Amino acid sequence: MEQQITLNHEASAGDTHKRSTSTLPPEVVQCLENARFLHLATCTDNQPHVSLMNYTYLPSSPYSPAPVIVMTTNPASKKTNNLVENPNVSLLVHDWVSHRPPTSHRRPSGGSPGPEHRSSLASLLLNLNTSAxxxxxxxIGGSARLAERGSDEEAYYRQQHLENNTFDQEVVPGAFHSQHQQQQQQDSNSTGDGQGCFVAGEEVRVVVVNIKDVRISDWKGQVRDWDIVPQDGPAPAINGAR
Structure with missing residues (x-):
């Protein structure tokens, strides 16, 4: 019988080993730099809504000494309406490989193929998932706002986000490129496939999330909490866009 690794069912309803910091923990920064998308959760009238989003992480900028996360959105979207009504948002980001491992008892309605039906690519993805x-x-908990339309701040964040999320087709292979195009069209409400339209469109609004707190969870169920507090004095402007 394969040995099972015991998970740590640590109580996590409250603050767990909370610390305060003026910068994000290094492992969170690495996660934000590695991942391509995050999940944005907004809520109004006790009705939660989750969106898959392109994003840009900036450790600081001319407009904020603290770390921010920049996104763009269709002004007529549900998430835009939600964050205008309630600026409190939650973001989930991870760099795990998302390949689903095979289940021990596969059902007709779901589950990944067993070893006898698995392609070499699927085996590679599974190995990557195991290593991750x-x-x-x-x-990440934060407060979201729409950058003022036509402002220098909006232009700055839009440019950083565009540079961070514009890819050459030859480096965005296969299904990943298709997913990337779908996300562009979703955020821009555009039927075109022009690169960058989801950022550069005139009607697209720039969302800036000021980070308030972070919870780090590992695969064993261990959690750590951090409060992000303003640092003393202005920080140098750093371009954190990749």
């Missing part, structure tokens, strides 16, 4: 189980996921 020591990664963390980060739940």
């Amino acid at each position: 189980v020591s990664s963390i996921s980060a739940t």
Whole structure:
């Protein structure tokens, strides 16, 4: 029988080993730099809504000495309406490989193929997934706002986000490129496939999330909490866009 690794069912309803910091923990920064998308959760009238988003992480900028996360959105979207009504948002980001491992008792309605039906590519993805189980996921709490339309701040964040999310087709292979195009069209409400339209469109609004707290979770169920507090004095402007 294969040895099972015991999970740590640590109580996590409250603050767990909370610390305060003026910068994000290094493992969270690495996660934000590695991942391509995050999940944005907004809520109004006790009705939660989750969106898959392109994003840009900036450790600081001319407009904020603190770390921010920049996104763009269709002004007529549900998430835009939600964050205008309630700026409190939650973000989930991780760099785990998302390939689903095979289940021991496969059902007709789901589950991945067993070894006898698995392609070499699927086996490679499974191995990558196994090697990534020591990664963390980060739940980020923050306050979101729409950058003022036509402002220098909006232009700056839009440009950083565009540079960070514009890819050459030859480096965005296969299904990943298709997923990337679908996300562009979703955020821009555009039927075109022009690169960058989801950022550069005139009607697209720039969302800036000021980070308030972070929860780091690992695959064993261990959690750590951090409060992000303003640092003393202005920080140098750093371009954190990749």
